[in-house]
Amino acid sequence: MFSYRDTLTRPAMRFYVFFFLVLLGFLYLSLGQGSYEDCCLRHVNSVKKHTIKNVVSYRKQELDGGCNIAAIVFKTKRGRFFCANPKDKWVQKLLEKLIALHTNTKV
Numbered sequence: 001m002f003s004y005r006d007t008l009t010r011p012a013m014r015f016y017v018f019f020f021l022v023l024l025g026f027l028y029l030s031l032g033q034g035s036y037e038d039c040c041l042r043h044v045n046s047v048k049k050h051t052i053k054n055v056v057s058y059r060k061q062e063l064d065g066g067c068n069i070a071a072i073v074f075k076t077k078r079g080r081f082f083c084a085n086p087k088d089k090w091v092q093k094l095l096e097k098l099i100a101l102h103t104n105t106k107v
Helices: 010-032 049-053 088-106
Strands: 055-061 073-078 082-083
Touching: 010 088, 055 088, 073 088, 082 088
Parallel strands: none
Antiparallel strands: 055 073, 073 082
16 A cells, blocks of 8 residues: 655655745744834925814824834824924924813813
């Protein structure tokens, strides 16, 4: 009777096991790097007043992650996002306003 075990030698079996483990390792590494951040690529120069009035939330984008620029990402009532330079005066004023609104509503 013919068996599969007879066709493979011990070194060939070791090679296949090694190859499978290496392939499994590459698969693990590629899945781990599949996640990415949603980063701003540039800042807006100016924003219209009605857009500023419609801002409902924000988040900070730091340089320590995979992003190339520091930014404040604002979200409007319509669900749109725009990125601003955290060093700009109007951005700092808007942040103060949003922080004050959120601290007053969390009673």
